Amino acid sequence: MKKRMGTFTSILMSAMILTACGGDSTAGSGDSSNALTLYSGVSEDAEKEAIEEVAQAFEDETGISIDINFPGTGYEDQMRVRMASNDLPDLFDTHGWAINRYGEYVADLSNMDWVEHFDPAMAPILKDEDGKVYAFPINQAKDGIMYNATLLEEYGIELPTTVDEWVDAMETVKEKGNGEVTPLWIPGSNQYTIAQILDQLSTPLLVTADSHNYESELLDGSVDWSTYTALPEFLKELQEKELLNTDVLTASEAQRIELMAQNKIAFTFAGGAFGPAVTELNPDIQVGAVPVPAFWEGDEPSWIGGERNTFAVFKDSKNVEEAKQFIEFLAQPKNAKKLAEATSLPAGVTSVETENYYSEFYDKWAHVEIQPYFDRVYLPSGMWDVYAITGQELLSGTKTAEQVSEEMQSEYLRLRNQ
Structure with missing residues (x-):
């Protein structure tokens, strides 16, 4: 997992989504x-x-x-x-x-x-x-990653600015939490929360680093989606290292506030109202927000907004x-x-x-630039569903990371030509 910067990496967020969630x-x-x-x-x-x-x-x-x-x-x-x-x-x-x-x-x-x-x-x-x-x-x-600021301070964990540092932080949580704390908690029963994560991480993966900037290819339709494979590989690796919640495909957003309030979550992707709701339930818990970490060596974190x-x-x-x-x-x-x-x-x-x-x-992170949502700039309408479906298939084991990238490539081209 070490030295991922400059070889591969990346990761996630929700919110809101705006994109919308939760019940009628x-x-x-x-x-x-x-x-x-x-x-x-x-x-x-x-x-x-x-x-x-x-x-x-x-x-x-x-x-x-x-x-x-x-x-x-x-x-x-x-x-x-x-x-x-x-x-x-x-x-x-x-x-x-x-x-x-x-x-x-x-x-x-x-x-x-x-x-x-x-x-x-x-x-x-x-x-x-x-x-x-x-x-x-x-x-x-102004999206990034939500985290349990109270818990990270207790564990002496520095806020990550790179994906490698973020993985180190999650592994520390796993060790010090004795199995009681989920390093990264995803409510994957709503497939669009997975889409939100993949979308946010696509920006540092494919755009912001000078060494891995495919902006022009994304805009003109010539991008080779094998460059995306590092992201599903990373997400799958987190699952295999038991850094995700074991019920990632069945967990619901309704559980998240209570679990964070019980000190059972370290990192998650959630909307802005999440923190106040947690603190209202447990005033001893402070939820923080940190920009999306850099994926490649030499890059900086990004707010997605x-x-x-x-x-x-x-x-x-x-x-x-x-x-x-x-x-x-x-x-x-x-x-x-x-x-x-x-x-x-x-x-x-x-x-x-x-x-x-x-x-x-x-x-604290006022110096960090805000990048636009990846799909709104670089993807044709309809790709949000592709993010969601392939993300669930990856975590369920029905698609490999390479197959996810192949599906993204074919759907990207099909939807651009509609």
């Missing part, structure tokens, strides 16, 4: 037949509650009710079906795809007052060269003006602050200052 839920008020429809990809209870509270305040002020839906892991599938029939909700989360996937379906928000407060990091993601603004950003992603949760307006909605009115309401500092803080992420507009659970960790 619907909330609404008033006469739902006259309500605005709103779909969101948020997954944590605190995030859902904040949206519901702001929606209720909007109804109290305007008399306009909102039928809120949280489809969980089915979010993207439902939105694809609704795009195909041009029947999207009045308001919906573009979850990282405001321009590339949903661009033709959303109304222009450029004439709204809050636009002048765009965070410079968000403007290129949600605003095109013609000035069209595609969505209101609730927050902005960009658009996380947003609200866009369906351009063909019968309630465009009412939906825009709701977004203006969301953009009021007190409401924007509530939503951003519920996700424990920075706000997407500069007019809002948030008190963030992870602020001390973000400050």
Whole structure:
């Protein structure tokens, strides 16, 4: 495992995902037949509650009710079906795809007052060269690896900046935890949590290191996906060394908060609301965030980020003006602050200052650059499912690392040509 830097390596994160997780839920008020429809990809209870509270305040002020839906892991599938029939909700989360996937379906928000407060990091993601603004950003992603800061301090473990250092840390956890602590815990019953990990680790594997930068080949379609094999090899090696939870393919996200609060997890990939939920359950546990370690020698760690949760307006909605009115309401500092803080992420507009659970960790690693999500820049639509399926097949033993790379290659080419 040693000297992986410069030979091979890498690893993981969740979040949120934005991409969305956790169970179905619907909330609404008033006469739902006259309500605005709103779909969101948020997954944590605190995030859902904040949206519901702001929606209720909007109804109290305007008399306009909102039928809120949280489809969980089915979010993207439902939105694809609704795009195909041009029947999207009045308001919906573009979850990282405001321009590339949903661009033709959303109304222009450029004439709204809050636009002048765009965070410079968000403007290129949600605003095109013609000035069209595609969505209101609730927050902005800054993903890395979540860790049990209390436990690592107790074990005397330094925070890793390379994958080799991270593996050393996990092996120390395994030794000092006497089998009671899982070094890296993955809720793989939701295959998209595995996809999130693979996506985040693809950036240091294939982009950020000068010695292994395949950016141009990824963009023009000529990349040789055998260069990806080191990543599934690494994940499989962690499993074989018993550094992953033994129930990796059946474990659910619902277990994760309680296990971390019980000091039974060292590292995991989770969304921003994870830390506050753990500390609320056990005030003696502090969850930290560390950037994704460098995969290759000479490289630096990376935050993975960009658009996380947003609200866009369906351009063909019968309630465009009412939906825009709701977004203006969301953009009021007190409401924007509530939503951003519920996700424990920075706000997407500069007019809002948030008190963030992870602020001390973000400050510690403020010098680390934020890289965009790999799939949003380099992969065709549909590859998220390929990440998820091949990741589960790898961990179940039905595919080798080489076969995973072959599947990624064939699907990458097929989807690019669609």
